[in-house]
Amino acid sequence: MIKIVFLCGCLEPGKNGVGDYVISLADGLIQNKVPVAILALNDHYVKEITSQVINKGKSEINTLRINHSLDSKRRKKIAKEWIAKLDPEWLSLQFVPYSFNKKGIPVFLGNMLKNIGTGRKWHIMLHEIWLGEARSDPFKRKLIGLLQKYLTRNMILAIKPANIFTSNKFYQDSLNKVGIKAQIVPIFSNIPMHAKAFAHLLPEKILQERSDYLIATFFGNMVFSEEVTDQVFKLRQLVELEGKKLILTHIGKNGQAVEYLKYWNARFGIETYCLGEFSEEEISAYMQKIDLGLSTYPKILLEKSGSIAAMCSNGLPVLLLRKSFVKDNRKFDWIEELDEISGLSEFMLNARPLESHVGINSAIDQYLSSFHSKEEKLAL
Incomplete structure (x- = not known):
């Protein structure tokens, strides 16, 4: 049985930061004997539903990429059936508002996630939160941010995650102001050190x-x-x-x-x-x-x-x-x-x-600790 399914927006290697992060993370967990698969819910790099195995390091990662042009009802049905077939214990949402909606306002995401994840434990990594937290931000940015904040909080209430991660203290403090408790897990490098000789890229x-x-x-x-x-x-x-x-x-x-x-x-x-x-x-x-x-x-x-x-x-x-x-x-x-x-x-x-x-090792340890937690508590 698959232990964890990661959910993100896009999964084109080398073209999407969150996608690359999830692929590296999946490889690290697989090396720790944790079965993992990845589901991309809003992928702009495929023209149709694409099931493929992505090779990373020594790992073969089972993935499903749903093209963004499908309507939300169809995407929800496909995602729910794929998840049910794998029967994971955990679903881990790797969240950026603009990954799931080009305007950064994923209105229906919370209901979709609640439906496809019925009966499963949820984890969220908030790579980004909402706009408008800086005092200098213009009015339009603050207005969009208010809507994003409302939708993010409602999404969390809908799926009731056991654990929430974010990458930095500023985001952690912003989340805490609206009653969301998050653990800091800094983004690791997607370019590990290699011993290859210097590439002569300059004159x-x-x-x-x-x-x-x-x-x-x-x-x-x-x-x-x-x-x-x-x-x-x-x-x-x-x-x-x-x-x-x-x-x-x-x-x-x-x-x-x-x-x-x-x-x-x-x-x-x-x-x-x-x-x-x-x-x-x-x-x-x-x-x-x-x-x-x-x-x-x-x-x-x-x-x-x-x-x-x-x-x-x-x-x-x-x-x-x-x-x-x-x-x-x-x-x-x-x-x-x-x-x-x-x-x-x-x-x-x-x-x-x-x-x-x-480095990635610290992040892997924090994810392992989260997914192996015996006492899961709602983070909101």
Whole structure:
């Protein structure tokens, strides 16, 4: 009998952060002798209902992917029949509002989950909660957030989960304000450290004169703003004070990163390279051989970022180019806001990023503890 079925929106490997998270998590649990399957309820990468085995590590993971174009009644029927056939003890919802509705308002999700999970124990990982928690958020964002908050709370009341996880303290505090108790389980790295030789992704002249350059990279999603642009300029100045030239790169799924890097090149004369998508091994090798990781995540949400976790686990110190919307006084020896460091060389010299900060093993242990709990209590 399947012990756990994970439910998420999309399950296209390498194209969806939550999907990649669930696949890695399933592999880790299978290695711990826990039978697992995955159900994608709103998948935009398949055109029809797709049953497939996904290989990850040493594991073969049974999955069902339901295309997003099906109406909710049909999706509910298919999901319920598949779950009943597997007969799992636990259902684990990996929740992001926009995974289940393109506007982030999954009105019917709570009723669907209640119906397909009748008689089974529920667990939820809230990867994201609702908009509008920052004081600076505009009225429209706060209005959408109020509706998302209402729907999230009603969904939790509908399925009555035994355990609720979220990734960071800010989300935990926001949930606690509406009476939802959640345990913090930081997002682990989807790019484990590999020992592969350095991939030559940059021009030969840079590699030959390596000591003349400081190579910094973004990985994955970025937020573009004038604040971030100002921080990029400040970083260039700090690098020049070290007697070096700044090379700014982006690796992974780039979205609009090409335009951002071109803009900074034209405005500040910074040499930039948008490298594109590569295998886990190549990304890991690249990160291990460059100097600095960059992120536009606010510090208060750093545990939510898989890209920050990946840079940390591959030995990169990380600078944040965006002020936190809520003051965060925590001190780390591997990540900091650019404006908070006393000097670039001092920060990089003392940085101690380790895989243990953001590794998958801690998350696996917390999931195992949750699913093996003898005393399950409603978290609301």
